[in-house]
Amino acid sequence: MIQTKQPRNKEKILEATISVLNGTGYLCLTIEGIAAEAGVGKATIYRWWPTKSHLVLDAFLMVTESAFPFDLNDSIKNNFVEQLKNLADVFSTTLGRSMLAIIVEDKGISDAFYTSYLSLRRNDSAAFLRQAMEREGIEAEVNIDILLDMLFGPIYFRILIYKQTPDERFISELVDHVIAGILPACSGK
Structure with missing residues (x-):
């Protein structure tokens, strides 16, 4: 019981x-x-x-547990537009903004956030990107870490620095610009 x-x-x-x-x-x-x-x-x-910060982290992890699936049958662009919209939505909530504030201030929570959330999402994104790049015939020399920073970094920047939730237009244009740099010239994805 x-x-x-x-x-x-x-x-x-x-x-x-x-x-x-x-x-x-x-x-x-x-x-x-x-x-x-x-x-x-x-x-x-x-x-x-032990602390309210730990409670907020676990609440955040509970809410985001299944919020970021990739669709292996869809394009790189559509997947990352959806990923970034989900990310913006999550971090524009009180819970998400609180989580960002806590990780800036608390090294222990920051480490736990990295281990329990960020690194897992990043690994999923990298695995999807590698598979999609292979499917699209994209050169393997692309630095996936830099590419992921270019995709996700502006979302965190807009939320943390500008205190703005990136809208769908911004996200779509961001993904277009980043992905255009790696896609073969004849690809429209």
Whole structure:
């Protein structure tokens, strides 16, 4: 019985974290408020998460768990437009902006974010890109790390520096410019 209750309680606490965060913002987020919203004691929360930053990270990971699939049958452009739209949508929420603020301030959370989120998404993107490049006949000398930085970097920059959510037009043009540099001249993808 305890084993089935723990995951449900954890999910309830993470959902409460998002709810309270949306109402208060990160600076006013408290373990007490989350516990009250989830209907659990503070000790239950502290049993699984040492700080509110860890709670926000796990809530973020829960929300983004299946948000970024690639479609191997679709074009490079369409896949990356969809990826960047999803990324912009996620980081334009209170949860996403809070996550970005936390990783700037907290090295431990930054490392956990990299390991649990960013590196996994980047590996997925690189694997898709390698496969798509092979399918499209794109030269292997393309530096995939630089290419991924060119695609994803402007989204983070717009959100972090300009405090703007990139719109679909910006994203589509960004992908067009980056992908055009690697596609064979006769390809319209």
